[in-house]
Amino acid sequence: MRIILITGCKLHSVTAKVHSDLHESVRRSLSSHAIRYTTGRRRVIESMTVASGPLSAAELLDATEAVPLSSLYRSLTVLDEAGVLRRHHDADGLARFELAEWLTGHHHHAVCRSCGLVEDIELAGDDEAALDDMLASLSTTTGWNLSSHSLEVEGTCAGCST
DSSP, X not given: OOOOOEETTEEOOOOHHHHHHHHHHHHHHHHHTTOOOXXXXXXXXXXXXXXXXXXXXXXXXXXXXXOOHHHHHHHHHHHHHTTSEEEEEOTTOXXXXXXOHHHHOSOEEEEETTTOOEEEEOOOXXXXXXXXXXXXXXXXXXXXXXXXXXXXXXXXXXXXXX
C-alpha cells in the first residue's frame, strides 16, 4: 500500500481510511516491541505521511507541531529502532528519516545537489525489473547474496533549474 503519492512536486492527501490503517499498523508494530504509540510519535508519523521524501530532524521540527526537540529526537530513535522509520544519510552525513517501505511501498529518491531537496520517486515496472535483473547479475558476479536495493539519483530540482 503506497501512502506517499507524488506527481512532480505536488502532494496528494492521504485518504482517511488509508491514514487510519497506517496508524493502526504503526501502533501494532510498536506494541510488538513493547513501545507505546505516544502523541509525539503519532505527530512524527503524521508529518511523514505528507512529506515528499525523507526529512531531517530540523525539517521535522518545523513540520511537527508541539513536539519539543528532545522528544522529537527520542521519537526518531525509537521509531527507527522499531523499524517504523528508515534512516538515510546524505553525502554530508545529514540524517533524514522516512516511513519504512513496509508502510509505503518500494521507491527510490531524487536529491537536488543545489538545495538538498529529497523527493520519493517510483520507477516504472519495466525499469524496476531491469534494475532487479542488473542486481541479479551483480550478485552472480560478486558472489554476494543481495537482499534489497535502494537507488538515489542526484541532479537539480525544477525549482533550482529555473
